[in-house]
Amino acid sequence: MELSCKSEYAILALIEMATHYENGEPMQIRQIAAQQNIPDRYLEQLLATLRRGGIIKSQRGSKGGYLLSKEPWKITIYEVLECLEGLDVRVSEETSNVKSVDSAVVDEIWQEACLAANAVLQNYTLQDLCEKRDARKQLDIMYYI
Template sequence: MVISNKSEYALLALLELATCYPSGESLQIREIAALQDIPNRYLEQLLATLRRQGLIKSIRGAKGGYVLARDPRTITVLDAFNCMEGADVAVSNCEPNVNTVESEVIQEVWQEARQAANAVLQKYTLQDLCERRAIRKHKELMYYI
């Protein structure tokens, strides 16, 4: 299973917004783009999709930008993935003719693999990603003598 650039960039943007969530601070497109090295124009499209799907909100004005629409503990990686790729992407990609026993067996195994992947993505929230990032950054700062 491969994560698309679209989903990866969306998760990176959401991660930055999740970091600012406790302070209530909004981030502008150019700030997110610079922090995560995402092209501005592409990020605009991704944020528009995330906003339409209700994961983020836009704030107008000079100090405007984007914020998460809800607590990062309630937004799962699966929510973000489904927002960007569509909830039916896995199903639509593999519904060939199931007219042989072999095809049925393969489809059953593929369905089980999709369910397992979804279970893992559902288990992790944006808050979990923030905490993992903080731990890794803290380890990078440690000096060993």
């Protein structure tokens, strides 16, 4: 299991949007890209996918941009990854009679690992990531003083 570059960039963009959620103003692609060091063109594609998945919404006009579709504490990392990766991250209940005992054991452990990973991802929201980031920034500031 590895976090793809696509997912990492999207989560970083969503954290940026969650940080500015309270002011209610949409964020433009170039703002988000500059803050998180994400290529504009790539971010544009990611945001389109997130919009189609219902994670964010867009607003047109001179003051247009992108906003979270709901509160940051209601958007789980699991939802984001499911939207981006198009994965059916649910574990299959099918067992094949053709598989060897060794293969069945490996599949069983892999399913257990996937369930554990899904549980963790379902427990963390964008708000949680923002709070962890802020706490880490505070530690960095205190360390250098």
